[in-house]
Amino acid sequence: MTRRNFHSDNEAGVAPEILAALARANDGTARSYGDDAITKRLRARFCEIFETELELFPVVTGTAANALAVAQLTPPYGAVYCHAEAHLNTDECGAPELYSGGAKLIGLEGAHAKIDPAVLQHTLRHAGYLDDHECKACTLSVSQATEHGAAYSAAELAQLTRIARGYGLRVHMDGARFANALVHLGATPAELTWKSGIDLLSFGATKNGAMMAEALLVFDSALAVELGRRRKRAGHLLSKMRFVSAQLEAYLDGGLWLRLARHANAAAQAIAAGFEGVAGAELLHPVQGNEAFLRLSPAVAEGLKAAGFGFNRWPRTDDVYRFVAAFDTPSSAVEDLVQAARRLAG
Amino acid sequence: MTRRNFHSDNEAGVAPEILAALARANDGTARSYGDDAITKRLRARFCEIFETELELFPVVTGTAANALAVAQLTPPYGAVYCHAEAHLNTDECGAPELYSGGAKLIGLEGAHAKIDPAVLQHTLRHAGYLDDHECKACTLSVSQATEHGAAYSAAELAQLTRIARGYGLRVHMDGARFANALVHLGATPAELTWKSGIDLLSFGATKNGAMMAEALLVFDSALAVELGRRRKRAGHLLSKMRFVSAQLEAYLDGGLWLRLARHANAAAQAIAAGFEGVAGAELLHPVQGNEAFLRLSPAVAEGLKAAGFGFNRWPRTDDVYRFVAAFDTPSSAVEDLVQAARRLAG
Amino acid sequence: MTRRNFHSDNEAGVAPEILAALARANDGTARSYGDDAITKRLRARFCEIFETELELFPVVTGTAANALAVAQLTPPYGAVYCHAEAHLNTDECGAPELYSGGAKLIGLEGAHAKIDPAVLQHTLRHAGYLDDHECKACTLSVSQATEHGAAYSAAELAQLTRIARGYGLRVHMDGARFANALVHLGATPAELTWKSGIDLLSFGATKNGAMMAEALLVFDSALAVELGRRRKRAGHLLSKMRFVSAQLEAYLDGGLWLRLARHANAAAQAIAAGFEGVAGAELLHPVQGNEAFLRLSPAVAEGLKAAGFGFNRWPRTDDVYRFVAAFDTPSSAVEDLVQAARRLAG
């Protein structure tokens, strides 16, 4: 049977180039805890790609990268503004709260899980009125691509970060699917991050073909002070770090990350296009990454499940479903899905 | 000049009966940390008034009582549902997050800062879908009276707690103004708490004439396990506890607390009634305690400020003002306020 | 029966001057949360007495003052060095750990619960060797008087703080019994604190005649940044703060605090002197405050208990007992105690 798995890009495997890099990295001994040659090379490579000096902290989960970023930018008595649907807010079981020592996440609204600038402006204008009774507004976190599969343009990011910085906030980007947004927008990594006012980036790789590798990038070294100790006490200072860095190096090498993301995005576009003719199916968000969100009739949703297709109902909804394409989703899988849906919608 | 302070009931002083009790309590030595005769008597008195066995933890701030309650009911990976406007959520600078080790507060909507049962039902029905990725639904916290000065009837409380308990949650009541709600509703303490499904009550006294005295009441002793250690490590196990307990004893004695609350409520009613004829003034919430929330025109609001009246703009609004009456607000003060408002409104 | 309570100074009541001040403070309304006239006057008074500008944070327990100080000086990934017997380390059920978000307390040795400078030097010389794997050395905390009733001279303090500062640490003093040490040493408040390198002082009053009043004093305003929010989220921003400040004002007024401490110290000296002739009794630490630590034979210890004398066995020992004198311990009480002990030792 052909592949029918659209549950999540994290159910895919590992790109062969990345697996090969692990074998190559297994050459003799190396200093542990990131003091190895591969990690050093990797930092230089990230500097090139992002066209700036930066501090690099490889980790193995996006939750760790996000929570470290939040803790680094937000004291325990601080507040973090993010979209109400942000992964940070809904899917990490309180990791930002744990790492920060109890900072408060405040969810904001906006279409397609993009924070509405007017909402942010209004919220921050009223923040601080209660002095010590209120958590201090410290951090803005945006997801790129968003949890609804949309992408912020550089201009949209700049607008949000300008508001946030006007109130003294620092800005984090959850880039679990950064590559997908990047290739969709056709912008440079620099344009979508520090040039748009982003201070820290959770740079995702696992969902796009790595095995277990993410990187927390810090564009202002003053914001990296003691981040190493925070990482250690969170249990994320890996002893054989070279094997995380090797994944990231291969991921970046020769633009592999961009190729993989383009493939996944194209598959998501094909899904969206394919469902256009399906009765009762409604595309809810623009497809600007590798995910398509569809409202489906029970007949179609249940029929697809029965036919063995894997996809998840979106939390807090009754009839919205997410289809995620991966770096290696075959076009035949998309075709099968679409044909099955059309048959069911009959 | 007569009193013009409607900022908050916590700007009032101390009822003479309570001050006198402090002097009486200063008789010789007593066991420290709550192992004294007054604290023991106080517990018995609370049992009588609430018509049940209960565990008593006197503290000195409502924030401490609330945060201890949340921490006791909610593991660090748990979620607390409360109204979006709850004091717990907006005015305690993250105390519940600190005490609980990073639990997540989730704000719900509802008119007059009362949680809408349909919203609670919908929210809990969808909770838990994400398994370990999501904070566990553990606790419901309701404020009585609410932050908008409204009161939940016993039936309304029972409806909310029935929903919550159906999903396995425990329920806390923030009763910073419990006395005010109680006398408004004409119900018994038992009816508004454990008989309506409340597990823990932050029983307020400071806002209603005490100096610094609140009590955390636990109606199910199984929920009090190790609460003493939590109180100690929060710095709220007072060595000379008898002087907190003496305040509470005097507060309860002979129904003083009810008399004081009735006085304050009547003054708030008089404020609301007095503003009825004021052009541009709009009463926003029913006055079911000692607070009146009014939308005012700039002319009236600024004029009253200029005339020396003290009252606060409500957070996150531009033109809503809160007037709070205290246990000792003179009727002349209310009359002065109303007359000044009428003059200003022309 | 005359008083037989030597359990702790916190079993004593309140000095009449302080009780009277509470009544005086109960005059009309006042701004809440410390924005009142008494608290402002109090800060000025502390500045005079300590001969320097300082920031004042009144609280109601020594545990709160200590834990706030630790949290303010120590990030979650930091280490606090204190004596192994420090109250902070053994008697606060992890309050410093809670407030700081999990900082590590490291107990050091030294006679009479005074930190041995050589031990401190050795410890700090080896600290930091493990880089990110090790909590960062941030804070030194000393108790004045110590938990064994001894006092550090200004020179001894300066020696410790010089070592600590040489390694970049900041220094906190737990002054739960600061007055007792001060009058014993005949030094000025300034000499025993900021002139000796102390950054933050937990200034105790409750054990020496106040009802519930301590003050966290910050000698360098840069170290007070956001301490207010930490206090709030710990539940220690009292709404009717004027009644804490009034206690402290009366405590300082006319040198009351010094008189009360002198009385208590003299009583402790009398206890120590009285036990000199008692067979099997051994004074274990110099009496430089209001406490005497005695090793007693079972016959004497049990006999005194049976005769109704109150005193506690010291934790982690089998036969060491602490006798604490209070600001109002009558000399007759000491005489009774000593005579009883002599009779029992026969």
Place this chain on the structure above:
Amino acid sequence: MTRRNFHSDNEAGVAPEILAALARANDGTARSYGDDAITKRLRARFCEIFETELELFPVVTGTAANALAVAQLTPPYGAVYCHAEAHLNTDECGAPELYSGGAKLIGLEGAHAKIDPAVLQHTLRHAGYLDDHECKACTLSVSQATEHGAAYSAAELAQLTRIARGYGLRVHMDGARFANALVHLGATPAELTWKSGIDLLSFGATKNGAMMAEALLVFDSALAVELGRRRKRAGHLLSKMRFVSAQLEAYLDGGLWLRLARHANAAAQAIAAGFEGVAGAELLHPVQGNEAFLRLSPAVAEGLKAAGFGFNRWPRTDDVYRFVAAFDTPSSAVEDLVQAARRLAG
């Protein structure tokens, strides 16, 4: 040049069998977050090897496994007893404190970093005396092998756990080098864990040939409740978990883990034996795993460094050095080291 790295076993690479397993696991899609076939098989395999039902939580660092175990067994107001030299206490930058929300680690003494049963007994006998003022004695943590390279026999473990359980404590074992202790002792996994009173085991693999793979094993399922949520919020629920589990499966397969540990242990024995004839060298602890601790003269220590040998000075000492052998340390490397040392000692 032949290998000269004795810094740490975590500077070694990955056993070829484990690398091969990663490639094999990369076969199509799999459920994420541990709901995959490999992880399920792995749990069954662990049950066989440990001869009992158990709950399995694969993670990627020993610090994460240890800190999760501590947090699971210890409430925030609890105390954890471990050896003063325990990795948990000295090398994890406060991870147990972070994960537990501020529990207190209490270091105990004992030769060779093994907890002395008499010290444990004495400590626990005195614990609890201060009631709520004291952190509650909850957890004992032992390291197997210890941080000084020694191993507890099953009888020694049983003695410690019997004491601990007598006071109501639960017991965790930090088994970062469990395999090394196991093969040294010639005991079964069951004998050294649950049969000796161990409740939770941090089962290490990374130091012994895995890439990044450890497992937290819970022998009593009641102790695993909500551990999944704790793991998630710590950022240790890996999406592509199958690649952690595959490492562990290969590690266990055909006794690979035991073969690798035997090799490392033999190399450590050879180091210890080789230094016997070296002037000024003193073996400080029995070699019961893969580490040798030696006091060296400056001439030898500096000479070996200058010759390119890698090994670390032990923290908090001036002249004690640790030599660690890995699963793949060649015998020629040991021979080179020993010959160099002999030459230098002349």
